[in-house]
Amino acid sequence: MISTSETSKNKAPKRRISDSLRTRRIRRLGSAVDRADTKENHRSADLAVVAASPQGPLPEPNIYPERPGCGQYAWLIGLVAVLSGLVLASMADLSGLSTDTISDFVDSYSNQYNVIIHERPGYCERHARLGAMVDHAWDQVLNQPDALEKLELALDNTTFNAIALIGSSGVGKSHTARLLREKFPWPENVKTVAWDDSNALALIPSILSHLKLCGRNLILVDNMTPKDIRYVPYINGLIRTHPEIANGTANKPSKKYVTIVYIISLNRLLPDDEFQAQKMAVQKLINTHLINYNDLERSHVEDCIRRTARVEGMELTRDQILDIIYSIDYINAGCKPVRAKVLMYGTPVKQKP
Known part of the structure; x- marks a missing residue:
């Protein structure tokens, strides 16, 4: 049978070990707090420097990069479609697969490829007027x-x-x-x-x-x-x-x-x-x-000259317009010579300040 004094003697070392562990834990916790304070102080200093910069604060770095768009993989989808078509073509003689089936398969992949490339659902539909x-x-x-x-x-x-x-x-x-x-x-x-x-x-x-x-x-x-x-x-x-x-x-x-x-x-x-x-x-x-298409008359050519001058940003006087009309063969050439004549006779429109 073990006495009380012996029991106390056996338990004493365990209390000392517990005290030692507690002391080390407290020290580690204190060090972690000090490091956190140091990092926070450094961050505050950095923010102060950036705020004082004439360029203003810098944007936060993006740690979540954007996922690549589907268009980056369109070439891979197209390659898969071509290879699949070639495989089906080589199997046609062995399996009795019809040419129409192969063509429909490739067309289906081609439609999906166009939808991805143009990023427009229903791109291949024919409803547009x-x-x-x-x-x-x-x-x-x-x-x-x-x-x-x-x-x-x-x-x-x-x-x-x-x-x-x-x-x-x-x-x-x-x-x-x-x-x-x-x-x-x-x-x-x-x-x-x-x-x-x-x-x-x-x-x-x-x-x-x-x-x-x-x-x-x-x-x-x-x-x-x-x-x-x-x-x-x-x-x-x-x-x-x-x-x-x-x-x-x-x-x-x-x-x-x-x-x-x-x-x-x-x-x-x-x-x-x-x-x-x-x-x-x-x-x-x-x-x-x-x-x-109707042949052009003189009044039509004048409309063509005025529109061309507006598109090219040129100013023309009434006399200059008449000179252009008389200098071109609009009956045979229509409006085709008009642009060159407008650039020759006209003056650039002054831009408003």
Whole structure:
């Protein structure tokens, strides 16, 4: 049996150990408080220096970096789509997978890729009115109200659409085509053919084979003349019989939609009877919306001069405007020479202080 005194002797060392641990803990706590006070004092000093700086306080560092946008990974998504298409193509012979299935698979990935790239949900949907593009032409293509109204109606056709812009040089055809190219809702789907001769015809099948399912497609065929109109029915036939292009009026999500615009220039330098003959020949085009641009008159050219001067920031006197009208051949060239003449005769508008 253990006595009380022996018990006390055995417990004494434990109390001393506890006292020693308590002492060390108190010392560590005191050191931590001192360090915290020191850091706070340093921070207060730093803030005082920054506040006194002539540049003002500096922004707090961002310790939470922003997550990278989806656009940074778009190339990876596109690569996956291409590789997946190649894999499916190699498996087609082995598994009996149809070419249509592979094409639908790749088109689906392509649509998702475009949505991510353009950061716009529903980017590939075809609900946008193409006729709305003409709104941008009303204040730039002067004195052609009938042509612009008919063009707006023609562009609102929801499936295959063939349009011909017809008129002499300088009346606004090419300017209208440029606005269509710039304002088209799917700019990557715009293709332009500078027509020179029948060699340009070889480009059309290649363009048709690379149309996009996402949104709609626009093909602009520029620099055509009346002698080239014999190719228009042939090109329209290629489009109408193409198996991947929608040709009817019903909504076909699996088909591609295309609008083709021919820019046909009439030669106003010809004698009047020959000019009228070539104009009548173009009117015989079938399955094509014909948009006829009026020839410019003297009052129209004056409007063109005033608008060009306003756009270029130039001032013109009445005499200078008359000099420009008399110095250009507006009957044959329209408004094309106007800009150079305005820059030659005009003086820059003085900026208000």
